Amino acid sequence: MSYISGGLSMLKSVEQSLPASEKKIAQYILSSPESVITMTVKELSEKSSTSSAAVIRLCKSLDLKGFQELKMRIAGDVQKPSTLEYRDIDKGESSHHIIEQMTHNGIQMLKETDEMLRREDVDQAVNEIHHAGAVHIFGVGASGLVAYDAQQKFLRAGRYAFYLQDSHLSYTSLSNASSTDVAIVISFSGETKEAVQFMKLAKKNNVKTISITKYGSSTLSQMADIPLYTSATEEAMIRSAATSSRLAQLHVIDVLFMTYVSNYYDEVIESLDRSRAAIDHKQ
Template sequence: MAISNGGLILLKEMREQLPPSEQKIADYILLHPEQVATMTVSELGELSLTSGAAVTRLCKSLNLKGFQELKLRIIGDLGRKIELTNRDIKPNEPVSITIQKVTDLAVQTLRETAELIDSKQLEMAVDAIVNAKNIHFFGVGASGISAIDAQQKFLRINKPSTASTDLHMGATIIANATKDDVVFGISFSGSTFEVEKIIELANEKGAKTISLTKYGQTPISQLSSIQLHTSPNREANFRSGATSSRLAQLHVMDILFMSVASTQYDTTIHYLDETREAIESIQNQQNLKKKN
């Protein structure tokens, strides 16, 4: 099913990167989404004091097929009364309220991430991984958790993978990469120095590069041949472990893994069965050793 939401999120996140005329249109849409949902290109251009051509350029800047797609996404947002703000915790808040706030933010982040995934870029990433000789995941801090999780997933289906969170170790690995390898850089901000350097080195070695960053053009995404994105949702002030961004990254990795598995269904099932049996055998041996 095609995504039919996320128009307001796209506009809110991309606004600062747009030319002045397109910013004016974005501001008008964010202030009057209900009215815009029924407008034509010319009407929006006139009411935003720009032009129909500027509206068309805005849609291209948002990587949308046209104004009709933008309107459909906005209508979808209005239909679910999208919330564009994060809800932070307060001093001495009841745990029941904290549970609700953290859960609501997690659900919002996952939903927005699904809406912002570019299907074509995802298909390119799937194809690159299916045909890769080796996959090298790299991230630092909380993004390193996502890199390690991804490596664990793909190793289980017999895709040779590495995961590193240290620039020196990562550089050592990428120095031996070839054009048959995929280097996957993960950074929520899209400007993490270590990840940027790893992607630059991978490009020099001729490896295929994939980035996973927050939505929008960032230094890391611009360096990568394939760009995947998560929700741009800002973390709350108490962002232990980068909760929202980490969840979004793991969500995209799950989608990517399942998409790869789907293209190699029978083979994937075979490898998963093999790895499951190997782990169960080891666990049984450990249990026997404990009993003895």
């Protein structure tokens, strides 16, 4: 990307959960984003009838470095061409329209996820995975499919990574984890009961934790040492299908894996060659 963006998506994602003063600022920005780009903190606080302190608190609520980053992201949003919104699939739609809409939803979710992922957090997560004695991965339902994908990728890369489908077995395994281990917990909402329990157990055992959740404050993202975010857009279609959100989670895993491969290329290639040879029936 030639510019950073995502400020407006971030504000829309957390708007309803913000305290009153921060909510007023968010609503003002969303109603007039172009004008905010050139404002100071004081000017924005006056325009939104709040205070400079509330503007600073809003930036912290968005998990941004400061008002300057928020303005840069909004400026990036203003430069982007407008896009279609997510749309539900109606009864009796043609396969042509379904293909078109699902493709659009997936692309939009990936673009928004790109905006939510902080590069420094990805680099830190990859570094922790590389130095981990073991990588414990947890997810339930559709997030479990993502956890399984992460397991097979990092196993092939030479990491001792595992995902256990039975949550009780996952808790048992994690209860014997070392403080040198890493736990990756995946949940779109960040509130899945089993995932929160897994995170609590990891923290109790002093295991380094990485969360993959939708953008915004959640139990998992607040507890994690390294929170990674996907787009927070709620899918219009039946939530149990977890279509675009699952795609976004898989994208984050792919980003982690490919960054890991790039950073530790020589040793990963050796591991990939060994794993390929091990399953090659011609050997």
